[in-house]
Amino acid sequence: MKIHEYQAKQLMAAHRIPVPLGKVAPTAAEAVGAVRSLVEQSGNPVVVVKSQIHAGGRGKGTFIEHPDLRGVNVVTIGIKDGIEAAENAVADIAARMLGSTLVTSQTGPAGKKVNLLYVEQGVNIDRELYLAVLLDRTLSRNVVMASTEGGMDIEKVAEETPEKILRAEIDPAVGLATFQANGLGWGLGLEGAAHMDFVNFVKTLASMASQLDTDLIEINPLVVTTEERVIALDGKMAFDDNALYRHPDVAAMRDETEEDPAELEAKRAGLSYIKLYGTIGCMVNGAGLAMSTMDIIKHFGGEPANFLDVGGGANAEQVAAAIRIITADPNVRGIFVNIFGGIMRCDTIASGIINGVKEVGLPVPMVVRLEGTNVELGKQMLDESGLNLVTATDMKEGAQKIVELSR
Amino acid sequence: MSILVSTETRLLVQGLGKTGRFHADRSIAYGTQVVAAVHPTRAGEAEVFEGEADPSGVHDRPDRYQVEVPIFRSVIEAVAATAANASVVFVPPPSAADAIMEAGAVGVSLIVAITEGIPVADMVVAKRYLADKPVRLVGPNCPGVITPQECRIGIMPGYIHQAGRIGVVSRSGTLTYEAVFQLTRLGLGQTTAVGIGGDPVNGTNFVDVLRLFNEDPATEGVVMIGEIGGTAEEDAAVFVAKEMRKPVAAFIAGTSAPAGKRMGHAGAIISGGQGTAAAKIAALQEAGITIATTPSDMGMAMLQAMG
Numbered sequence: 001m002k003i004h005e006y007q008a009k010q011l012m013a014a015h016r017i018p019v020p021l022g023k024v025a026p027t028a029a030e031a032v033g034a035v036r037s038l039v040e041q042s043g044n045p046v047v048v049v050k051s052q053i054h055a056g057g058r059g060k061g062t063f064i065e066h067p068d069l070r071g072v073n074v075v076t077i078g079i080k081d082g083i084e085a086a087e088n089a090v091a092d093i094a095a096r097m098l099g100s101t102l103v104t105s106q107t108g109p110a111g112k113k114v115n116l117l118y119v120e121q122g123v124n125i126d127r128e129l130y131l132a133v134l135l136d137r138t139l140s141r142n143v144v145m146a147s148t149e150g151g152m153d154i155e156k157v158a159e160e161t162p163e164k165i166l167r168a169e170i171d172p173a174v175g176l177a178t179f180q181a182n183g184l185g186w187g188l189g190l191e192g193a194a195h196m197d198f199v200n201f202v203k204t205l206a207s208m209a210s211q212l213d214t215d216l217i218e219i220n221p222l223v224v225t226t227e228e229r230v231i232a233l234d235g236k237m238a239f240d241d242n243a244l245y246r247h248p249d250v251a252a253m254r255d256e257t258e259e260d261p262a263e264l265e266a267k268r269a270g271l272s273y274i275k276l277y278g279t280i281g282c283m284v285n286g287a288g289l290a291m292s293t294m295d296i297i298k299h300f301g302g303e304p305a306n307f308l309d310v311g312g313g314a315n316a317e318q319v320a321a322a323i324r325i326i327t328a329d330p331n332v333r334g335i336f337v338n339i340f341g342g343i344m345r346c347d348t349i350a351s352g353i354i355n356g357v358k359e360v361g362l363p364v365p366m367v368v369r370l371e372g373t374n375v376e377l378g379k380q381m382l383d384e385s386g387l388n389l390v391t392a393t394d395m396k397e398g399a400q401k402i403v404e405l406s407r
Numbered sequence: 408m409s410i411l412v413s414t415e416t417r418l419l420v421q422g423l424g425k426t427g428r429f430h431a432d433r434s435i436a437y438g439t440q441v442v443a444a445v446h447p448t449r450a451g452e453a454e455v456f457e458g459e460a461d462p463s464g465v466h467d468r469p470d471r472y473q474v475e476v477p478i479f480r481s482v483i484e485a486v487a488a489t490a491a492n493a494s495v496v497f498v499p500p501p502s503a504a505d506a507i508m509e510a511g512a513v514g515v516s517l518i519v520a521i522t523e524g525i526p527v528a529d530m531v532v533a534k535r536y537l538a539d540k541p542v543r544l545v546g547p548n549c550p551g552v553i554t555p556q557e558c559r560i561g562i563m564p565g566y567i568h569q570a571g572r573i574g575v576v577s578r579s580g581t582l583t584y585e586a587v588f589q590l591t592r593l594g595l596g597q598t599t600a601v602g603i604g605g606d607p608v609n610g611t612n613f614v615d616v617l618r619l620f621n622e623d624p625a626t627e628g629v630v631m632i633g634e635i636g637g638t639a640e641e642d643a644a645v646f647v648a649k650e651m652r653k654p655v656a657a658f659i660a661g662t663s664a665p666a667g668k669r670m671g672h673a674g675a676i677i678s679g680g681q682g683t684a685a686a687k688i689a690a691l692q693e694a695g696i697t698i699a700t701t702p703s704d705m706g707m708a709m710l711q712a713m714g
Binding site: 106135137138140141142171172173210213215240242243245246272274276284285286287288289290291292293294295296297298299304307309340341342371372373394395396399 | 500501524525527529530534535564567578579581582588605608632634635636637639658660662663664668669670671674684700703704
């Protein structure tokens with residue numbers, strides 16, 4: 001589960017990690033209202049207006065409706081002309097950002113609508129660093145990644161100048177040891193007060209990752225100020241869905257408006273569904289089989305409309321829910337049902353499919369491939385059901401048939 | 408011969424809920440020796456299993472079975488009383504990692520964790536805990552391990568298997584069944600099929616299983632089924648190129664998967680340009696592994712690799 005930058009910063013602040021002062025603003029008026037107190041409390045005449053969406057690359061992103069505006073806008077007019085001028089500038093910028101569509105390198109060309117802003121104090125930046133805590137799958141433990149190349153695309157840094165990325169393994173029984181934090185700080189070229197600040201920062205961040213079950217904490221950039229303080233200028237956090245049950249406060253931060261409505265509906269029906277952009281809907285049992293069903297459709301010249309795992313079996317309720325979700329996508333011109341019976345008998349699955357289809361109807365052609373115990377009986381039931389569906393004996397034949405039928 | 412499990416395996420069941428009980432029964436029907444179960448509040452009782460023997464399982468048995476499996480409150484007591492040497496974990500996610508560590512503490516040499524949805528942080532701790540112990544963890548989030556006609560541990564359908572010549576190792580459950588069924592139909596059969604699971608942190612990896620198959624005299628070739636996410640397939644490619652003396656065929660799921668989306672399995676995600684199907688397929692081909700271009704061709708790819 002992902003959360004917004006402002007929520008990540010609230011969590012960091014609660015763990016005593018330094019973050020800039022900021023206020024959430026769902027309206028332009030509230031954005032304006034935040035300016036005076038931020039400037040007065042921080043003593044910095046600069047404020048920053050930041051779009052809150054679940055996608056990175058906001059700083060370089062632009063709005064479809066306002067190509068001159070970025071996803072993050074630094075308002076400096078207050079330095080010269082005072083707070084009121086800053087307020088006027090924020091009023092204009094916030095009004096145009098809210099409700100508009102931000103396109104970044106991570107949103108896709110359709111972009112994402114901005115419903116929420118975060119207004120933050122300006123910070124006097126001396127250096128920009130990169131810091132993250134994430135799982136290293138080969139080591140089976142979390143690692144800290146740090147780099148002097150803050151504010152850059154870290155994947156590019158990893159590819160082009162891997163020597164600029166420092167790593168420290170977190171032993172789950174120990175946490176991040178002080179000597180490791182010291183080494184990272186020196187590796188980043190930090191000395192004196194900034195080094196001490198950084199050591200506290202990274203140790204707290206590492207323990208926060210394990211306390212909160214994060215998949216990822218990424219701070220890009222982490223800033224060293226001209227006052228030699230270390231502060232999180234940005235904050236990105238994602239959480240292990242399987243561990244949310246022990247963090248109700250984090251689970252409450254879920255913003256469903258950031259998620260695909262069809263994916264949400266599927267989750268409620270106990271289905272694992274991911275929307276894609278092709279024309280052939282897929283209904284499969286098992287994640288690996290579901291993924292490879294998409295692959296085989298593509299192999300035979302079709303484009304999958306979705307990933308959908310119905311789980312162990314396929315009862316009438318699940319099939320009905322799956323058909324409803326798949327056919328709600330206007331691009332879908334056919335459905336491929338691919339079930340490897342396993343423990344469940346194929347006649348049971350066939351009756352699930354028949355009842356599910358009867359419940360919601362079938363507006364597009366459907367090809368069903370069943371395998372497993374009683375497969376002949378299952379196929380016979382489907383063939384005699386009078387429904388507009390075609391059976392296939394294996395995955396290959398099924399994929400070819402549905403590609404043909406959806407042309 | 409086979410790897411990991413055989414007729415010598417004495418199985419302990421951790422977690423006797425609906426799924427655990429159902430699959431313990433299927434394992435007994437297959438002919439597996441289920442010798443004990445652990446349940447915190449039912450210690451001292453026995454769970455009775457009875458029914459018709461699975462004809463695809465162990466040969467030369469009566470048509471029906473009736474088994475009383477004693478229940479213990481802890482793994483240490485179960486092992487002391489029954490000499491169980493393998494455990495299957497069906498315990499729900501919040502306590503599953505603890506159950507795995509409990510089996511590891513007693514030195515149960517094979518722990519097969521079926522549970523899906525264990526928090527990653529719990530598995531990080533469990534894996535570190537097991538690191539210096541003489542035990543092997545398979546899974547979690549896996550279908551289990553089966554040596555056809557000898558021993559079934561997990562949730563796979565027994566009847567699709569046939570004792571034979573090919574080792575199978577896979578990150579995906581249903582794709583394992585797909586491969587196994589193709590091998591059975593082609594008459595190649597399986598020595599052992601191992602599901603290593605779809606989670607980002609798991610106990611046993613491709614390389615571990617390939618190494619075991621390499622040393623198993625009965626295994627003549629290996630089908631390996633990978634998917635997007637992580638670099639376990641790339642590591643396997645390095646091992647195969649350097650040390651594998653037997654032909655390997657592979658299928659990688661997820662050539663059509665978009666980056667940044669978790670495809671069902673917690674571990675199936677392309678992140679930061681790492682873990683793509685294309686990169687994995689290239690690495691495997693480079694190592695001389697025969698690639699099945701569709702999941703329907705896994706058996707044929709094995710035949711082809713065997714020449």
